[in-house]
Amino acid sequence: MSTWVVPGYTESLELGSGASGRVVLAVHADTGVRVAVKYLSESLRTRPGFVHDFRAEARLLGGLQSHYVTGLYEYVESPRGAAIVMELVDGVSLRTLLTRQGPLDPEAALVLLKGSLLGLADAHRIGVVHRDYKPENVLVETDGSSKLVDFGIAVDTGTSAGVAGTPSYMAPEQWTGAPASCAADVYAATATFFECLTGHKPYSGDNIAELALQHVDAPVPVEEVPAAVRELVRRGLAKEPDQRPAQAEAFVTELEAVAGAVYGADWEERGRARLAALVALLALLLPSARSPRSTTDTARTVLGQGPRHDWARSWRPGRPGMLVSAAAVLLGLLLTYGMQHASAGTAERTADALATTTAVPAEAC
Template sequence: MDMTTSDPLVGATLDRRYFVESRIAGGGMATVYVAHDLRLDRRLALKVMHPSLAQDPTFVQRFINEAHSVAKLSHPNVVQVFDQGEDQGHVFLAMEYVPGLTLRDRLRAAGRLRPREALHVMASVLAALGAAHQAGMIHRDVKPENVLITQEGMVKVADFGLARAVEQSNQGLTRTGTLMGTAAYLAPEQIEQGVADARTDVYAAGIMLYELLTGGQPHTGETPIAIAYQHVTEDVPRPSHFLPGLPPEVDDLVTKATERDPRYRPSNAGQYLAKVLEVLNRLPEDGEPAGGPLSPVAQPGAATAAVTAPQLIAGGAGPGTENATMVVDMSGADLDGGGYDDGGYDDGYVEDDADALRRRRRLLLGIGGAIVAIVVCVAGWWLFLGRFESVPDVRGDSVDAARAAVRAEGLILVEAAEPVYSDFEAGAVARTEPGAGERLSPGDEVTAYVSQGPRVVEMPDLVGEESTNAMAAMEELGFGPDNLQEEVVDAEDVPPGQVISTDPAAGEDADREETVTIQVSRGIQVPAVAGQELEEAQRTLEELGLTVEVVEEESEDVDEGVVITQDPDNGSTVGANATVTLTVSTGPPGIEIPDVLGMRVGEARKELEEAGFKVKVERIAGGRTVARQSHTGEAPEGTEIEIVATPGGIDFGDFGDFDDD
């Protein structure tokens, strides 16, 4: 029959906002529809409680409160809750619509998953459960049907908190000896004691990992009690029993999570996630192709037929409902005697057997009550004290030392972006948020604010210091360039560049957020004298009270006696009586003058000209031999050298001149 066309809600509008388009699926507690949000113009999923449950105001209130808690979960792997409401007896949740398949659909199509693929899926599921556990919530119905896979491959967990709300409402919903859940995923403590915490979700996650790896559930039977009995009395087999090549660390992930004693399981999904990621990072790439499901595990003497919907809850049967969330009747279960009865409603017991059974039930209830009390106390201690870590006092420690101390408490230290003023020395931890003694969950972050020293310091005595040294001293005290102002003033009695005074004065308080003014002497400004004759430059500088020092230097470009450079350069500021060094040109560099005495006139002329000199010849008595030359040693290139030639090269001294002719 077409359930969509016969469903009265299809085509209706709830809360004058949500137009119901079609039915997606039905479960033991609610029916899910695709709806259109008329206000925000978007598609979403509308989960409507069954009318029989919606008639109980206590359950409705608990459901509403739980919906509020679920709506606070903001995690990419959690199906988000947008709204909650009631319209003409229909209690509903407006939720994120996730088109795609369930993990059950994926498992049916593939048979089983490769180890790496299975662990990737489990990592996303555990991340979602970890967020719920961190928020103090328990899913209580972890199974492939409640895991959605989007068209992009994103894994999202649905149905947070609904099973918990049902279990908390006992009037008109369940009878003594029943509990809500899916028999194949119930933890032993749920069956024996009716209690659940984060470890029951871990147990169900371990069962689901087993199913992803092998393609079948570890415990099967003809009735829910048969399956429950196996959870309580039988260990979950190691998957490698059916997959010989499976790495042992993957086996351990299943067996640790499915320990029958919850004390030996990971305490929450976050711890289990850390173990899964550790194994996943070490696991080699899958070489084995995914295959069909392996043979289901059959305990000795137990049937292997799947549990059907009529066996789980009163109502019509139908295909594909073996893993629906149902009311499991435990009233007739014999979890002590190695077997179970046929449902606990047989009136054929003799009186003595009935009395014995009642006494045994009372004993079990008494023991169960004591265990529940202990669990409640331990859970209360864990909830309010045990699961939290205390923030250590690391004020005054270095950042590295503080990080080690915080890590030792199971917390994470992060450094604040901006330093703060404090009485602790610069670089030390000034304070933390949360403060010392505050209690946090393991893995939470503690923000450390690093000290940059006190805001107000004593102003040092900088008078007489060079301005650059004074500025460096203030920066070492933590003053930034924007808070330091240099003011240059005329002070003939103070050397230029030296500090005259400061504001605040030495010894007073200096605020590192305020401006500090440092007065510096300007001194005497050196004029430009390069290019002037030496005498003129000396006169200019000495009139300003400066001392002149002269250094000579050859120059091909600057005439002799002209200033080439000055030090300090023009524009510099110096104090009174400061020395200015002038470099003065001595003209071009000299060339060695050849000695031509005794040479014939022609040879002498040639040698001097080749050396770069000009030659003037004077002959006495028609002489042809050089008897005298006007220059010896060195002379600038182009200097005129006069040579005197006499007969035989005899030097006639001052005896008259003779014509060259």
């Protein structure tokens, strides 16, 4: 494992690690602000294409202005390593919440779905398909709100990038390598919503082939969810993309109409309070309970000189730093991940780290 540390930051706690890298809690030396730093693993950094993809994720986050997606502060790269410096969210992953607390009641599940769908909607608006929406990539904050993380395999709408995703949440068309679409993200979000309500995934094949057939051909198991939300689940898990809401924003509109009609005008307030109470039961897992707030000697960070969006101009967040999920590292795939990118080129000779937050939005869905 590389021992390289982003200049200007002091690491205090590892939040998670995997084959593709690790996520650590760090402190910005000049300000004392805590951040999450996502390092690309040394093994992937030396393989063609992966640094290119890592840079692409940073550029995407830099161009995505959303309260429902973890914000980018810096992308830092040197001959010794590459890292994405992000907002730290004080919360737990939805996977942790479901594992520790079990299924959610409908109002809490609807609030959870709405918050992360709004993150998807902001991505869809600039033409980005996430492709890996799942409980591991949704963070639930202490106030019951939620954020979407890990755009490691996100692509522009319409991109033909091969078969990629997490099998239990992949839309039928993802299994065939069809061009990326926002409707596939809607399918994955609905599969996650189903799991929130029932405690299990909509399909559970014994192997990849069986799971693929179930996603493509098996009936949608709507009878397992409360009657009030069955139509939402039926629509979101429709086999044909054109039978689902085309974008996350349209799905949010349908969700709000159903929730308001069935659970009343204050459904969202009650659902968020329930989520906040569940997160409070897991308080010892929060970064705010697991690490000190101390700083050490200052190190120099050289920032990129290109134009930036106002919200990404500084590493100082607008509120206390919070958690990036330990499960939300790159490439959470059980299928083959395409490696079609060209080599990132010869490493720069300078020892100074360079950073960028620039991005070029793609065409919307």
